[in-house]
Amino acid sequence: MSNYLDGNAAAGALSELFAVDLTAAIAQCNxxxxxxxxAESRVYVDAPGTVxxxxxxxxxxxxxxxxxxxxxxxxxxxxxxxxxxx
Amino acid sequence: xxxxxxxxxxxxxxxxxxxPGQYLTHEFPVLSAGPTPHIxxxxxxxxxxxxxxxxxxxxxxxxxxxxAEEITKDIHCVTRWSKLQTTWKGVSLDTLLAxxxxxxxxxxxxxxGGYTTNLPLDDLLDGQSWIAYEYDGEPxxxxxxxxxxxxxxxxxxxxxxxxxxxxxLSDTEDLGFWETAGYHEYGDPWKEQRYAGD
Numbered sequence: 099m100s101n102y103l104d105g106n107a108a109a110g111a112l113s114e115l116f117a118v119d120l121t122a123a124i125a126q127c128n129x130x131x132x133x134x135x136x137a138e139s140r141v142y143v144d145a146p147g148t149v150x151x152x153x154x155x156x157x158x159x160x161x162x163x164x165x166x167x168x169x170x171x172x173x174x175x176x177x178x179x180x181x182x183x184x
Numbered sequence: 185x186x187x188x189x190x191x192x193x194x195x196x197x198x199x200x201x202x203x204p205g206q207y208l209t210h211e212f213p214v215l216s217a218g219p220t221p222h223i224x225x226x227x228x229x230x231x232x233x234x235x236x237x238x239x240x241x242x243x244x245x246x247x248x249x250x251x252a253e254e255i256t257k258d259i260h261c262v263t264r265w266s267k268l269q270t271t272w273k274g275v276s277l278d279t280l281l282a283x284x285x286x287x288x289x290x291x292x293x294x295x296x297g298g299y300t301t302n303l304p305l306d307d308l309l310d311g312q313s314w315i316a317y318e319y320d321g322e323p324x325x326x327x328x329x330x331x332x333x334x335x336x337x338x339x340x341x342x343x344x345x346x347x348x349x350x351x352x353l354s355d356t357e358d359l360g361f362w363e364t365a366g367y368h369e370y371g372d373p374w375k376e377q378r379y380a381g382d
Binding site for chain 1: 213214215216217218219220262263297298327342362364365366367378379380381
């Protein structure tokens with residue numbers, strides 16, 4: 099039994115931070131270079147924060163932790179996110 | 185009419201055993217920030233690396249050869265569940281670190297799968313922490329951190345690193361996986377140190 103969801107599970111946490119829907123963005127993993135739609139990442143929500151991992155190599159792509167006063171966003175596992183201009 | 189206030193529920197309801205902001209559960213929730221590593225005991229290794237780079241290693245047989253302790257402790261997760269009187273078997277860090285020469289103040293626990301968490305070295309000593317390999321009389325299930333996890337029950341349970349594979353000792357305090365993302369560097373449940381700055 100898998101203990102993760104697809105990248106759409108991060109949509110709520112990310113919509114608090116970004117004006118665009120990042121689950122539709124193209125994401126490149128800083129670990130293996132895998133380049134896919136962010137929605138194809140594996141998202142772990144049964145945790146103290148939201149953690150998205152590369153479906154190819156399990157590198158942590160993104161972390162979101164919401165505290166009562168702040169939201170922490172760690173994007174260090176992403177080489178880039180590519181979002182089309184509207 | 186009873187003479188005991190219905191507000192008094194004693195140990196069964198948690199009562200004085202529950203730190204502030206916690207609720208009692210009889211389940212054992214599984215929290216995980218990544219895939220569950222399945223580490224065979226034949227391949228398991230635990231390494232302590234001192235601040236001078238010296239390494240001390242134990243394989244599974246060496247761990248099993250050390251004196252084990254039965255441990256009964258309450259555990260408190262930062263996501264607000266607490267579970268009382270959990271029973272474990274493991275080797276005290278006092279035993280593992282007895283012959284390790286170090287003057288370090290801090291430790292970073294490292295796990296199979298890449299997880300890390302930081303602790304003051306003093307919090308791993310004096311009967312406060314163990315490498316636990318049994319829970320409730322059974323070998324520790326991988327989803328709960330088996331074959332062996334760190335058990336530091338006086339701190340929030342994210343400090344009790346699942347799938348532990350080593351400690352790196354240091355003179356300076358670095359921050360681990362959750363501590364770099366807004367969680368408290370120490371994590372005392374009785375002081376409700378959930379987030380940085382609490």
